[in-house]
Amino acid sequence: MAEGFSSQGFYDDLVKNRLIIPTSVPGVFGRGTVFEDVLHRFDALLSRAAAPDGAEVMRFPPTLDRKVFEKSEYLDSFPQLAGSVFSFTGTEADHIQLREAVHAGRPWAQWQTMTDVVLTPAACYPVYPSFTGTISETGHLVDIQNWVFRHEPSPEPTRMQSFRMREFVRIGTAEVVVAWRDMWHQRGLDLLHSLGLPATSDVAADPFFGRLGRMLVGNQLEQKLKFEGLVPVISKEQPTAICSFNYHQDHFGQLFGLKLPKGGLAQTACVAFGLERCVMALFKTHGMVPSSWPEGVRSRLWV
Amino acid sequence: MAEGFSSQGFYDDLVKNRLIIPTSVPGVFGRGTVFEDVLHRFDALLSRAAAPDGAEVMRFPPTLDRKVFEKSEYLDSFPQLAGSVFSFTGTEADHIQLREAVHAGRPWAQWQTMTDVVLTPAACYPVYPSFTGTISETGHLVDIQNWVFRHEPSPEPTRMQSFRMREFVRIGTAEVVVAWRDMWHQRGLDLLHSLGLPATSDVAADPFFGRLGRMLVGNQLEQKLKFEGLVPVISKEQPTAICSFNYHQDHFGQLFGLKLPKGGLAQTACVAFGLERCVMALFKTHGMVPSSWPEGVRSRLWV
Numbered sequence: 002m003a004e005g006f007s008s009q010g011f012y013d014d015l016v017k018n019r020l021i022i023p024t025s026v027p028g029v030f031g032r033g034t035v036f037e038d039v040l041h042r043f044d045a046l047l048s049r050a051a052a053p054d055g056a057e058v059m060r061f062p063p064t065l066d067r068k069v070f071e072k073s074e075y076l077d078s079f080p081q082l083a084g085s086v087f088s089f090t091g092t093e094a095d096h097i098q099l100r101e102a103v104h105a106g107r108p109w110a111q112w113q114t115m116t117d118v119v120l121t122p123a124a125c126y127p128v129y130p131s132f133t134g135t136i137s138e139t140g141h142l143v144d145i146q147n148w149v150f151r152h153e154p155s156p157e158p159t160r161m162q163s164f165r166m167r168e169f170v171r172i173g174t175a176e177v178v179v180a181w182r183d184m185w186h187q188r189g190l191d192l193l194h195s196l197g198l199p200a201t202s203d204v205a206a207d208p209f210f211g212r213l214g215r216m217l218v219g220n221q222l223e224q225k226l227k228f229e230g231l232v233p234v235i236s237k238e239q240p241t242a243i244c245s246f247n248y249h250q251d252h253f254g255q256l257f258g259l260k261l262p263k264g265g266l267a268q269t270a271c272v273a274f275g276l277e278r279c280v281m282a283l284f285k286t287h288g289m290v291p292s293s294w295p296e297g298v299r300s301r302l303w304v
Numbered sequence: 305m306a307e308g309f310s311s312q313g314f315y316d317d318l319v320k321n322r323l324i325i326p327t328s329v330p331g332v333f334g335r336g337t338v339f340e341d342v343l344h345r346f347d348a349l350l351s352r353a354a355a356p357d358g359a360e361v362m363r364f365p366p367t368l369d370r371k372v373f374e375k376s377e378y379l380d381s382f383p384q385l386a387g388s389v390f391s392f393t394g395t396e397a398d399h400i401q402l403r404e405a406v407h408a409g410r411p412w413a414q415w416q417t418m419t420d421v422v423l424t425p426a427a428c429y430p431v432y433p434s435f436t437g438t439i440s441e442t443g444h445l446v447d448i449q450n451w452v453f454r455h456e457p458s459p460e461p462t463r464m465q466s467f468r469m470r471e472f473v474r475i476g477t478a479e480v481v482v483a484w485r486d487m488w489h490q491r492g493l494d495l496l497h498s499l500g501l502p503a504t505s506d507v508a509a510d511p512f513f514g515r516l517g518r519m520l521v522g523n524q525l526e527q528k529l530k531f532e533g534l535v536p537v538i539s540k541e542q543p544t545a546i547c548s549f550n551y552h553q554d555h556f557g558q559l560f561g562l563k564l565p566k567g568g569l570a571q572t573a574c575v576a577f578g579l580e581r582c583v584m585a586l587f588k589t590h591g592m593v594p595s596s597w598p599e600g601v602r603s604r605l606w607v
Contacts (some may be wrong), residue, residue, distance in 0.1 A: 021360060024369040024432050026420045031430060036359040058337040059325060062466030063366040063451050064387075064423075066327040076406050080392040080399050085416050087390050088455040089383040093514040096383050103379050103593065110418040113388050115411070116455060117329045118465065120367075120389060127334060131325050148366050148451060152391040152419060161363030162421065211396045261427075 002297065012158040012212040013284060018289040028162035032277070040165075042276045043196075044146065047167055047274060050192055056169055061127040062116040063148040063163075064118040069130050069289045072256055075122050078209050084120035084150040085114035085118040120150035124166035129257040132172065136259055136267050137301060142181075146276075151184025158281065159234055159241050165276040172254075173263060175268045179248055182270040186228055186246040189272060193243075196230050197283055197298045205242065226250070232282040244276040247271050252297035258300040311538040314588060315461040317360035321592040323597055330457040331465035334581070342594060343468075343583045345605040346448065346499075350470050350577060353495055364430040366451040366466075367421040372433050375559055375606045378425050381512050381520065387423035387453040390416035394600075402542050423453035427469035429457040432560040435475060437572050438561055445474025445484075449579075461584065462537055475557075477564060478571045481550055486572040489531055489549040492575060500601045501535050502583055508532040509543065529553070536586040546581040550574050 015021045015036075017025060022031030032040065071077075075083060088303040089099060089112055097110040104115045120129065124147040132141060146167045155161060171181040186202065193200035221227060226248045231240035251266040253259065259267035287294040291302075311381055318324045318339075325334030335343065367389060373379075378386060392402060397506040402415040424430065427450040435444060449470045456463060474484040489505065496503035508530045509521040524530060529551045534543035556562065562570035590597040592604075 013347075022363060022364075024430070024433070025371055026369045029365060029367055029369060032363040036361050036541060037361055058340055060335040061325075062332060062339050064330060064332055064466045068328055071406050071409075076392075077403055077410075080394075080402055082391075082417075084389045084391055084419065086387045086453070086455075087413075087418075088385075088387055088417075089379075089384075098512060099383055100380055103374050106374075109379075110388075110390075110420070112383075113418070115390075115413040115416070116387065117457065118332060118387075129325065130327070139556075150367065150389070152389075154420065161365075161422075163367045208433045211399060251503075281486065292575060 002220075006233060006236050008157045011281075012156065014289055015158055015281070015284070020284065020289065021158070026162070027156050035291060036280060036284075039302065040276050042280050043283070044167055044266055044276060045304075046192065046196075048126075048144075050188060051144065051169060054142055056142040058144045059128065059131070060145065061121065061124075061147050061151065063121055065127055065161060066130070066277055067115075067117050067119050069124070069126065070119045072130075073122075073126055074256065075126075078207070078214065079122070081210050082208070083122055083152045084152050085116045086116045086120065087114060087283070088116050090114050108133065119148055122149060122151070124168040124273065125170045127260065128170050128173075129253045129269070132257075132259055134250040134258065134260060135262055136172055139261050140177055140267070142172075143170045144168075145170065157235060159278050161277060163219040164278070167274050167276055168271050168273040170269065170271045172259060172267050172269050175250075178268045179196060182246050182248050182272065185272040189230055189244050189246065192280075193230055193232065193279075195301055197282060197295055198286055200230050200232050200239065200243075200282075202228050203229050205245065218300050230287070234278070234282050234285045241274075241278060241282065243282050244272070244274040247273070307537060311460045311461070311541050315459065315583075317592055318461055318587070323587065323592065326459070329465070331463055333464075333520055339583060339587075340593060342586060342605065343579050346582050346586070347470055347579060348607075349499075349605060351447075351496065353491060354447065354472060357445055357472075359445040361447045362431065362434070364424065364427075364446065364450050366424055366453065368424040369433070370418075370420050370422050372429065373422045375423070375433075376425075376429055377559065378429075379455065380512070380571065381517065382425070384513050385454045385511070386425055387455050389419045389421045389423065391419050393417050418521055424450055425452060425454070427452055427471040428440055428462060428473045432472050432475075432556045432562065432572070433445050435560075435562055437561065437563060438565055442567050443474065443480055443570070445475075446473045447471075448473065460538060462581050464580060467581070470577050470579055471576040473572065473574045474561060475570050475572050478553075481573040483547060483570045485549050485551050485588045488575040492533055492547050492549065492577070496533055496535065496582075496585075499586065500511050500598055501589055503533050503535050503546075503585075504543065505531050505533050508548065535589070537585050539580070544585065545578075546585050548579040549576070550576070585589050 254266035
């Protein structure tokens with residue numbers, strides 16, 4: 002492992018050890034045998050930590066119902082990160098033109114039209130519309146793991162366009178969801194520490210777009226709606242957020258009409274682990290070869 | 305379980321037993337706790353069957369390098385199935401217009417431009433460009449499992465827009481890859497039979513687009529390039545293809561410049577299991593409640 006911190010150095014180490022398999026697109030790469038093995042073991046450790054809670058498992062494809070996405074207000078806040086899916090719906094004559102354009106290396110966007118799906122921007126988005134109307138007395142707890150998309154091409158290895166989020170979502174009263182979020186905040190940090198990761202946590206904000214967005218950042222920080230778990234991966238001074246603990250207030254309850262049994266809107270919270278980032282934090286902290294990781298770390302993952 | 309075969313009846317059974325979680329888009333749905341559990345167990349059974357071969361594990365995101373996709377000639381053959389990814393790259397002024405359109409329920413495609421990625425159309429596509437130039441003496445064997453996208457919205461539950469393919473890819477000489485494909489053809493059928501599935505196999509063709517495409521179908525059938533494993537899921541007369549065994553000749557070797565050590569183009573073959581379809585075949589054959597499946601089937605999956 003390279004000592005010190007460098008984005009390019011860490012990327013090169015990952016490639017050299019065949020932990021990742023590069024493509025020509027920044028932020029899009031394959032995961033190698035060892036990387037995937039560690040990722041599944043970390044994911045299983047999260048499952049064990051969460052097991053006492055008895056969450057309902059749901060898994061969603063990387064494509065999301067466009068109507069749900071439009072309703073979610075994601076495009077108000079993060080238009081630059083969203084990905085929408087287009088397809089060819091033309092005739093055979095159109096197809097001849099499309100083929101010619103592709104083979105000649107010319108743009109072919111004009112033969113693509115918007116479909117009914119977009120790329121899932123955050124793992125929890127498909128969960129809310131799956132509960133409609135009045136929620137149950139004790140609320141809901143859901144366990145998800147989805148591929149999400151963020152259009153932010155970058156050579157920085159932790160800034161991926163496609164990656165997996167393991168999330169848990171709590172739906173209920175304000176008291177219940179905030180207490181649950183705070184419980185996971187501590188549980189998450191404890192879990193990272195148990196793997197020898199020098200994790201800290203801090204209040205944080207989402208990357209809202211534009212000038213209006215900068216005002217929303219202030220609001221989010223002030224109300225402590227988001228905390229992030231941070232580990233140095235490509236910089237010591239600016240550690241990488243590898244997980245987050247989020248309180249949405251009644252944002253999703255309002256958008257998707259989730260009501261409490263005793264009246265009023267349901268509130269929601271979610272905790273999210275960026276699985277690839279967690280794995281990269283392990284490789285940065287303990288080295289590129291898991292067989293030489295500290296015994297205490299190995300025994301937590303290789304049960 | 306409903307006796308007999310019906311697309312809508314099977315879909316309703318899946319929903320009623322919370323095996324799938326519907327959205328408003330045909331062919332896009334969540335997978336419930338029990339469905340996911342069976343899927344992972346089936347996937348693990350495939351891993352055990354393939355273990356003696358020692359394939360290199362690679363996992364790719366659901367997004368594929370657009371340059372690789374353009375080179376693959378997929379748009380020549382299946383333009384109607386492909387999905388391309390678009391994003392917003394405009395100014396704050398553009399964003400105001402985008403927001404207004406979305407909130408007013410008007411089309412917003414005009415504020416989306418084509419990105420450098422498309423949705424992965426087949427799990428093996430990212431594998432070929434990861435090997436460049438002359439391949440090794442014994443060739444290559446790769447183990448993949450990716451989400452793939454097919455734009456073919458349908459209420460028929462086995463016809464999904466987003467689903468997972470578990471694939472193995474063999475790269476080498478014609479003799480090696482054909483023998484390997486044929487070995488898997490038998491191994492795959494044996495594996496399905498060991499789970500009590502009434503699987504048959506037949507020569508098959510891909511859904512090529514248009515009039516020209518219909519000629520390609522004839523060619524593919526005649527040369528026996530593709531075999532499918534078939535199980536009745538929504539129709540007894542037209543069983544569903546749940547896996548396929550494919551010989552590509554030098555198609556990908558030519559496109560991606562894969563050369564044999566002794567000269568000439570490398571040839572390739574792949575075997576692909578549609579994981580959701582395999583799981584649906586199990587639910588259709590044995591019923592909606594895995595705890596009442598035959599003991600011989602359970603012991604194969606719940607090791």
